Amino acid sequence: MKVRILVSFKNSVLDPQGQTVKNALLTLGYGFVKDVRQGKVFELDLEGIDEAEARRLIPEIADKVLANPIIEKFSWDIMP
Amino acid sequence: MKVRILVSFKNSVLDPQGQTVKNALLTLGYGFVKDVRQGKVFELDLEGIDEAEARRLIPEIADKVLANPIIEKFSWDIMP
Numbered sequence: 001m002k003v004r005i006l007v008s009f010k011n012s013v014l015d016p017q018g019q020t021v022k023n024a025l026l027t028l029g030y031g032f033v034k035d036v037r038q039g040k041v042f043e044l045d046l047e048g049i050d051e052a053e054a055r056r057l058i059p060e061i062a063d064k065v066l067a068n069p070i071i072e073k074f075s076w077d078i079m080p
Numbered sequence: 081m082k083v084r085i086l087v088s089f090k091n092s093v094l095d096p097q098g099q100t101v102k103n104a105l106l107t108l109g110y111g112f113v114k115d116v117r118q119g120k121v122f123e124l125d126l127e128g129i130d131e132a133e134a135r136r137l138i139p140e141i142a143d144k145v146l147a148n149p150i151i152e153k154f155s156w157d158i159m160p
Binding site: 024064 | 098110115121
């Protein structure tokens with residue numbers, strides 16, 4: 001089973017990497033880009049657990065290991 | 081219009097960050113994690129272009145700016 005977890009800064013947290021990318025895109029002429037937020041993606045390959053267990057454990061993993069819950073939020077889904 | 085672009089290493093490229101996360105998860109008892117790949121996610125907020133233009137320009141942006149096509153691949157979609 002493959003799971004994709006997206007981790008990004010909370011909206012209230014400044015994202016200097018995203019700002020840098022946005023400025024680069026504006027300089028290159030992509031003026032239609034109004035905002036950029038950058039985050040991390042984790043693709044996990046799971047074996048030996050069923051979907052119910054995965055649905056319980058993935059948020060635990062994301063909260064404890066992959067994201068810093070003080071400044072980051074995460075979302076996840078099971079990949080088809 | 082919001083667009084999400086995922087950038088990750090090609091499968092043939094070693095991913096030391098992902099390996100480190102995997103080892104951390106195994107140490108913490110999540111033995112069902114068989115593999116971890118880590119990548120980047122960019123969420124772009126676009127203004128003043130229609131969907132057809134976005135579908136033409138987003139791959140160009142990803143290829144030229146966000147990903148290194150030598151070692152990275154990308155996928156993207158328009159967010160609902």
